[in-house]
Amino acid sequence: MTGLCDGRVVIVTGAGRGLGRAHALAFAAEGAKVVVNDLGVGLDGTGGGAGPAQHVVDEIRAAGGEAVAHGGDIATADGAASLIAAAVDTFGRLDTLVNNAGFLRDRMLVNLDEDDWDAVMRVHLKGHFLPLKHAAAHWRAEAKAGRQPVARVVNTSSGAGLLGSVGQGNYSAAKAGIVGLTLVASAEMGRYGVQVNAIAPAARTRMTEQTFADTMAAPAEGGGFDAMAPENVSPLVVWLGSAASAGVTGRVFEAEAGRITVMEGWRPGPTADKGARWTPAEAGETALKLLSSAEPPHPVYGTR
């Protein structure tokens, strides 16, 4: 049987649980060799253990696939460098990086401690940047050695980063930052054969089961399509991470249940140019006139 990712080596960060686990299993089912990274931390990023990553490796091997565990922290230079090395040393190459690891520290802004800001920015934004940087260095070296990669990066943003989410100022800022990082990485790395896209997923995991318990519940036994299963997000991630997605880069997709949506981002709307400096009163009058013909923004999550 041939798979979409036969011969490819794929890293998935935070793959011990939830969406990352589903992605790792789905890549392996399409023939990829997988590096399963997970620090095994709690829901708020504290604690840690090798159990979750090794468990997913065991699941992949039991199904006849190839996988190796990596237990490093992707938001540290050592963790990110050793992650890329784990792929190259174990399987001889790296083709796809799926940045997925992260955790939450939700608070209203007035109650948001600096530590909770730093921890969430660190794990999501730095935890995307560092593996991306080390993978990029590997792929650039490959390209310069005459072995042009067919490389793919799939980053994980969130509806919170695209539209905002009440009680998640730190998380929304980090996930919006990941979109900016995706656009720059796509533009910078295309010449080395690297495509970079992002997803905004929604699924039932430990991260969401308390917040969205009502809308995310699994159907009763034999109850049909389990819409919020994390496994429903993985097929798009596998395709984006495969050679088959040639030509698709710098894009953001929402993926939830059976639905895939291309998210269309910032672009110039109504505009006016005086050709000279406005007075504040003129600027205000002009801004209001432009707003009257502009698309209203989507509501921020949690405001309706």
Ligand SMILES: NC(=O)c1ccc[n+]([C@@H]2O[C@H](COP(=O)([O-])OP(=O)(O)OC[C@H]3O[C@@H](n4cnc5c(N)ncnc54)[C@H](O)[C@@H]3O)[C@@H](O)[C@H]2O)c1
């Ligand atoms: N579940 C959703 O509906 C949803 C929605 C939008 C975005 N996301 C994003 O999807 C990704 C996966 O979330 P999930 O819902 O599967 O959560 P999850 O908590 O089930 O899994 C996240 C995994 O990341 C690991 N991790 C955390 N910090 C790490 C670090 N420093 N190094 C290595 N591993 C680390 C954790 O141990 C955990 O196993 C996250 O980036 C999340 O923000 C999820």
